[in-house]
Amino acid sequence: MRSALKITIAALAFVPALAVAQAKEGYLTDTSGAVVKAAGAGVCVRTSAWTPALAVAECDPDLVKKPAPAAKKPEAKPEAKPEAKPKPEAKPKKPQPLNIEEKIELQGMEFNKADMTADNKKDLDSFFGVLTKANKQRSAVRVGAIIVTGHTDRIGSMKYNMKLSEKRAITVKDYIVSKGFDQKLIFWEGKGPKQPIPVTKFCDNKMKRKQLIECLAPNRRVTVEVVGQATPTPKPEAKPKPEAKPEAKPEAKK
Numbered sequence: 001m002r003s004a005l006k007i008t009i010a011a012l013a014f015v016p017a018l019a020v021a022q023a024k025e026g027y028l029t030d031t032s033g034a035v036v037k038a039a040g041a042g043v044c045v046r047t048s049a050w051t052p053a054l055a056v057a058e059c060d061p062d063l064v065k066k067p068a069p070a071a072k073k074p075e076a077k078p079e080a081k082p083e084a085k086p087k088p089e090a091k092p093k094k095p096q097p098l099n100i101e102e103k104i105e106l107q108g109m110e111f112n113k114a115d116m117t118a119d120n121k122k123d124l125d126s127f128f129g130v131l132t133k134a135n136k137q138r139s140a141v142r143v144g145a146i147i148v149t150g151h152t153d154r155i156g157s158m159k160y161n162m163k164l165s166e167k168r169a170i171t172v173k174d175y176i177v178s179k180g181f182d183q184k185l186i187f188w189e190g191k192g193p194k195q196p197i198p199v200t201k202f203c204d205n206k207m208k209r210k211q212l213i214e215c216l217a218p219n220r221r222v223t224v225e226v227v228g229q230a231t232p233t234p235k236p237e238a239k240p241k242p243e244a245k246p247e248a249k250p251e252a253k254k
Contacts, residue, residue, distance in 0.1 A: 026054030028147065028187065035059060038144025038227045039185065043099045045145050045227050048195065095232040100141045102131060106172065107197075107221040111153075111213050114167035116175060116222075124172070124224065128179065131226060138230040146181065147225040148173045148188040151195060153216035158192060165190030172222040193219065 028036040028045040035058060036045045044059030055063035104127045106120040116124075131141045150169030152161040169188040177183045196219045203215035 025056070026050035027056070027059060028145075036145070036187075038229075043101075043144060043227055043229070045147065045187075046101065046225070047147065048103070048149055048223050048225065095234060097229045097231055098138055100131070100138075100228045100230055101225070102127070102141075103223065103225045105221050105223055107218050109168060109220040109222070111155075111217075111220065112164070114150075114164060114171050116171055120172075120222075121175065124175065125179075127224070128176075128181075128226075131228075134233070136233060138232055141226070141228045141230045143181065143185060143226055143228040145227045146176060146186045147223075147227075148176070148186060149195075149223040149225075150188070150190040151219055151221050151223065152193050153200075153213070153219040154193040154196065155213065155216065161192040162190055165192045168220075168222050172224065176224070197221075 026047060026049055028047055030036055035056075037043060038045055046059075052060075052063050057064045104123065106116065106123060108117060108119065109115070110117070131143070134140050148169045150165035150167070150172070152165045152168075154161075156164075166189070169190050173183070173186050173188045176186060196216075200216050200219050203212055205212065207215060
């Protein structure tokens, strides 16, 4: 059984193990309706349904339309200022942490089963391997939240598919925990057939059953989203160029 999600707003940390997240307006929210933020990162956790049109000022102020600026007042004449004292040399600024949001779709799970395929495991291992290693642009990602969402195709009843999608989400969640990730940072849910891959709309129900099952294979999947932070890799300081030596002039002949 999955336990209820409880989040302390003051701590901004993820507390419940195996918590079932609530999704509303593109962001993960707790039982009180407050937006869930990644532990230690202060980054709002988006769901797979998030689009720029659902952005809110609390989480994505740069994507929310700002009111038109008020008309400028006529500038007052500047008063004579005393001579400015020389400013102390500015200290180099520390690099600001990068907000990281990455996503992977583990597709092609077997029909009517919740087990991960060998390809699913290989793809997920590679996905986390890249995130947890430093590169030329950033340090290793410090994971703040992992959202696991199970999906099914449209064959069968809604009730059955919802349970199957939850089982798939739990299977992937357990696999992630086995790789050393803290289960307190993992949120999971099942969506059943509610979020199909767009291309599968061409799968006609009039197809033979075996053909239809194969056509809908991309929908039998689990989505894994990671939210975290990383530190930008500082650029090496440019070495000063050596001063060019003046060319020696030839001696005049006597």
